Amino acid sequence: MSVTLDYVPQLRARGYRMTSQRMAILRVLHHFGGHLSPTQVYEQARKQLPNLTETTVYRTLEFLAEHGLARSAHMGNGHLVYEIAQHEHHHLICRNCGNTVEVKHSLLKTMYQKLESSSGYKLTDSHLTFFGLCSDCK
């Protein structure tokens, strides 16, 4: 069965609706797997839904991220990219050559706990971007 239908109950339960626009965008994110910019999502999703607008893409991506169906990340230039929400992970990018490595969340787990107990906050996000110099560039 269609991947996107799995999300319907999640939305309904919170009073939201599944629309053709949301389905198309979820399908794009799910199929591509990696990070996509709003414009890239727009280009892809438009193939399925020609009268989709960029406005809706921006609003939908933000909506999906807010409700845990997608994750956003900034890749250094101040622009957000999005991906389908799956396993928790982070990114490490070389400032010089742009090479990127995925970071397991388990590496940050104890730090997250320290942060939570010292601040009283409950951390919700696990999709950070770190910057550094890779072994070749440093």
Added chain:
Amino acid sequence: MSVTLDYVPQLRARGYRMTSQRMAILRVLHHFGGHLSPTQVYEQARKQLPNLTETTVYRTLEFLAEHGLARSAHMGNGHLVYEIAQHEHHHLICRNCGNTVEVKHSLLKTMYQKLESSSGYKLTDSHLTFFGLCSDCK
């Protein structure tokens, strides 16, 4: 002596120049202390330098961050803010009420080391933004 002049040798050594635009922007960042959006920097700096353009502000802020005189941070909406580079710190923001707390870098130190040894990267950045729910909101 003027704060901004202290930066001159740092720039010269790398082949860059100190300009009235850079001075004005550094003065604004230094005087304000906290995070400012490019537009806010523009508004302030323009008081000293009426024919400054927004283009130059964007390019200058990026330049200053790239060379360690300023730090950038994204505050959740995908937009960058800037501040003068001083002590290393991070931020923790409540997704619900927007309340923010400063996080000491020392809390992340051992995690940074783990990350470095497991990835082979040398981490350059210490100005992250974490998201969560504050004690009132969670």
Added chain:
DNA sequence: CATGCTATTGCAAGAAGTTGCAATAAGGAA
């Protein structure tokens, strides 16, 4: 299946951020 409520979308206008290029002005050298 028809109706009504309201979440969601598209449109239009505007704000924010980017880029190429020619003119300007730091600042090293003579």
Added chain:
DNA sequence: TTCCTTATTGCAACTTCTTGCAATAGCATG
């Protein structure tokens, strides 16, 4: 001081992102 190189800026055109509002369409209810 004057000259010269080239880093830096301003301008104009463009792309990306945001917002208010009226029209549309999910979907719950009867």
